[in-house]
Amino acid sequence: MHVKAMEYMTANNELPCNVKFMIEGEEEVGSESLGWFLERNREKLANDVILISDTGMIAKDVPSITTGLRGLSYVEVEVTGPNRDLHSGLYGGAVANPINILCDMIAQLHDENNHITIPGFYDKVEDLSTEERAEMAKAPFSQEAYNKALDISQEHGEKGYTTNERNSIRPTLDVNGIWGGYTGEGAKTVIASKAFAKISMRLVPDQNWHEITELFQKHFESIAPPASVKVKVKPHHGGTAYVTPIDSLGYRAASAAYEDTFGKTPIPQRSGGSIPIVALFEKELNSKSILMGFGLDSDAIHSPNEHFGVWNYLKGIETIPHFYKHFTAMSK
Amino acid sequence: MHVKAMEYMTANNELPCNVKFMIEGEEEVGSESLGWFLERNREKLANDVILISDTGMIAKDVPSITTGLRGLSYVEVEVTGPNRDLHSGLYGGAVANPINILCDMIAQLHDENNHITIPGFYDKVEDLSTEERAEMAKAPFSQEAYNKALDISQEHGEKGYTTNERNSIRPTLDVNGIWGGYTGEGAKTVIASKAFAKISMRLVPDQNWHEITELFQKHFESIAPPASVKVKVKPHHGGTAYVTPIDSLGYRAASAAYEDTFGKTPIPQRSGGSIPIVALFEKELNSKSILMGFGLDSDAIHSPNEHFGVWNYLKGIETIPHFYKHFTAMSK
Numbered sequence: 001m002h003v004k005a006m007e008y009m010t011a012n013n014e015l016p017c018n019v020k021f022m023i024e025g026e027e028e029v030g031s032e033s034l035g036w037f038l039e040r041n042r043e044k045l046a047n048d049v050i051l052i053s054d055t056g057m058i059a060k061d062v063p064s065i066t067t068g069l070r071g072l073s074y075v076e077v078e079v080t081g082p083n084r085d086l087h088s089g090l091y092g093g094a095v096a097n098p099i100n101i102l103c104d105m106i107a108q109l110h111d112e113n114n115h116i117t118i119p120g121f122y123d124k125v126e127d128l129s130t131e132e133r134a135e136m137a138k139a140p141f142s143q144e145a146y147n148k149a150l151d152i153s154q155e156h157g158e159k160g161y162t163t164n165e166r167n168s169i170r171p172t173l174d175v176n177g178i179w180g181g182y183t184g185e186g187a188k189t190v191i192a193s194k195a196f197a198k199i200s201m202r203l204v205p206d207q208n209w210h211e212i213t214e215l216f217q218k219h220f221e222s223i224a225p226p227a228s229v230k231v232k233v234k235p236h237h238g239g240t241a242y243v244t245p246i247d248s249l250g251y252r253a254a255s256a257a258y259e260d261t262f263g264k265t266p267i268p269q270r271s272g273g274s275i276p277i278v279a280l281f282e283k284e285l286n287s288k289s290i291l292m293g294f295g296l297d298s299d300a301i302h303s304p305n306e307h308f309g310v311w312n313y314l315k316g317i318e319t320i321p322h323f324y325k326h327f328t329a330m331s332k
Numbered sequence: 333m334h335v336k337a338m339e340y341m342t343a344n345n346e347l348p349c350n351v352k353f354m355i356e357g358e359e360e361v362g363s364e365s366l367g368w369f370l371e372r373n374r375e376k377l378a379n380d381v382i383l384i385s386d387t388g389m390i391a392k393d394v395p396s397i398t399t400g401l402r403g404l405s406y407v408e409v410e411v412t413g414p415n416r417d418l419h420s421g422l423y424g425g426a427v428a429n430p431i432n433i434l435c436d437m438i439a440q441l442h443d444e445n446n447h448i449t450i451p452g453f454y455d456k457v458e459d460l461s462t463e464e465r466a467e468m469a470k471a472p473f474s475q476e477a478y479n480k481a482l483d484i485s486q487e488h489g490e491k492g493y494t495t496n497e498r499n500s501i502r503p504t505l506d507v508n509g510i511w512g513g514y515t516g517e518g519a520k521t522v523i524a525s526k527a528f529a530k531i532s533m534r535l536v537p538d539q540n541w542h543e544i545t546e547l548f549q550k551h552f553e554s555i556a557p558p559a560s561v562k563v564k565v566k567p568h569h570g571g572t573a574y575v576t577p578i579d580s581l582g583y584r585a586a587s588a589a590y591e592d593t594f595g596k597t598p599i600p601q602r603s604g605g606s607i608p609i610v611a612l613f614e615k616e617l618n619s620k621s622i623l624m625g626f627g628l629d630s631d632a633i634h635s636p637n638e639h640f641g642v643w644n645y646l647k648g649i650e651t652i653p654h655f656y657k658h659f660t661a662m663s664k
Contacts (some may be wrong), residue, residue, distance in 0.1 A: 005458075084482075088637060089534055092504040170425055178431050181510060191404070192509070198520075200519070
């Protein structure tokens with residue numbers, strides 16, 4: 001959408017500022033090459049503000065600007081029991097089954113209140129004040145509509161927090177994939193030699209993802225029955241959480257742009273997702289990013305039938321030029 | 333091996349009895365058609381004793397006859413959370429993750445002593461007397477060699493029982509396969525809509541597999557957090573445990589056959605495996621089965637590189653004709 005708006009603006013001589021484009025194709029695998037690239041191109045990439053459109057808004061008629069992102073630590077774990085697959089009749093009950101053990105270990109990662117049990121995990125998590133939480137709670141949200149959209153009868157999560165808090169200001173631990181043994185049609189009576197899981201933790205500001213990955217690894221290894229199984233934890237990738245102030249020039253320009261095209265002041269909102277390049281841009285280019293995204297919850301991100309609405313696409317094309325206009329005017 | 337021996341015996345006019353063959357190709361999927369076939373062919377299949385070679389012996393120089401088999405109940409479970417896969421950043425922490433829930437539920441199926449927690453599961457399990465257990469313990473067995481062969485540093489199982497007891501006279505519950513979410517190369521930050529597992533229970537005499545399957549189903553459904561996930565339990569197949577007396581004609585004839593070819597009295601041994609057709613033969617044909625098998629633990633049954641030794645193959649060919657000879661002589 002960005003390019004379409006640019007075409008219009010250059011053709012009509014309405015582009016009030018220089019725009020540099022960066023297209024990042026490694027975001028879902030941790031942007032491994034980006035740090036290297038930024039380091040070597042600091043001068044070329046020098047800028048006053050960075051605009052990223054990779055987020056959503058509360059609803060079509062409720063524009064919002066994302067002001068916070070969660071960090072990420074992603075690991076893969078491998079639990080090895082016997083050195084080969086075994087007949088579950090001849091060996092069942094007498095050797096540690098790595099799938100059962102892996103399930104036990106995963107179950108131990110949360111307590112009965114759905115707090116994460118990794119020692120030190122919450123040490124650097126900032127507790128928001130009652131006022132800040134009350135402010136957050138003002139964002140329009142219907143738990144009933146949320147449950148209905150997902151076809152669940154009740155929400156689930158860390159005790160003492162609301163759904164919006166659970167998926168923005170609180171860190172999480174989720175198994176993203178698990179596999180082991182026989183998974184085809186029908187039945188096979190086997191005790192697998194190995195079981196695997198992919199586990200990710202969403203992090204909040206001040207949690208260092210390298211440190212959290214280490215804490216996870218240490219804890220996960222410590223809860224394995226050492227005589228029965230061997231455990232490997234392989235760190236995948238990670239990213240740092242991010243919070244942007246709402247009194248910056250960039251935020252104010254974005255807010256004015258939404259007012260022009262939606263006729264409403266956008267709501268600042270912390271997202272549960274992670275865009276690791278935002279922290280990387282700040283570190284390497286010393287620039288704040290403004291997250292003007294036009295997606296909706298119903299887009300089914302990372303799910304079958306993921307999509308992005310034409311209405312949202314056009315609304316983005318319409319809104320972003322106003323950001324250029326306001327940012328340039330406010331900078332003068 | 334059986335046919336080779338028969339060729340020799342018929343050519344040399346040394347076959348002292350009639351032999352009927354039955355080849356069963358559905359054993360690993362619960363022998364679904366066999367009951368139907370037996371019912372309709374009772375007369376044709378009438379016999380004095382049934383000989384099955386589908387078991388192992390303790391070691392090449394320690395012949396043994398299998399006198400007990402465990403039963404089986406095999407189920408597949410499905411846990412459904414949200415109605416679609418979700419982005420783990422945007423939803424992580426605020427919805428029940430079906431993989432985490434499935435792991436919790438599986439972890440709850442054993443207590444800290446590795447007893448199975450399904451109510452009523454042990455109700456019909458026979459407790460062997462101290463004398464019987466002492467008799468069992470006489471079978472040659474090295475825990476050290478067992479651990480070394482499997483590359484584990486310690487055995488694992490139900491508290492209060494030895495390895496040989498755990499895999500023969502005690503029932504078990506093992507996850508044979510588990511899957512859900514993203515299981516490919518690299519990382520994907522997804523909360524899966526569904527998670528699955530295949531779970532089997534090995535049963536001992538007097539446990540009815542239909543009843544155990546029902547107890548499992550009821551219990552598994554009861555431990556799911558009902559507001560957050562939906563649970564389905566799909567029974568696969570099962571089989572009844574079996575014990576044969578060692579004072580029967582068939583057992584004595586088999587024992588004498590081993591003495592002829594191994595020069596040693598074979599040891600009666602209860603196996604942890606299941607051969608559901610044995611109970612079915614007894615029910616439909618009213619015949620006891622004698623389990624003369626020549627496999628070894630190192631054959632890697634149900635594992636990559638499963639094999640059967642040439643030595644064992646030839647030893648079987650050599651031994652089985654002696655069974656015909658002794659059984660016929662003892663029957664007169």
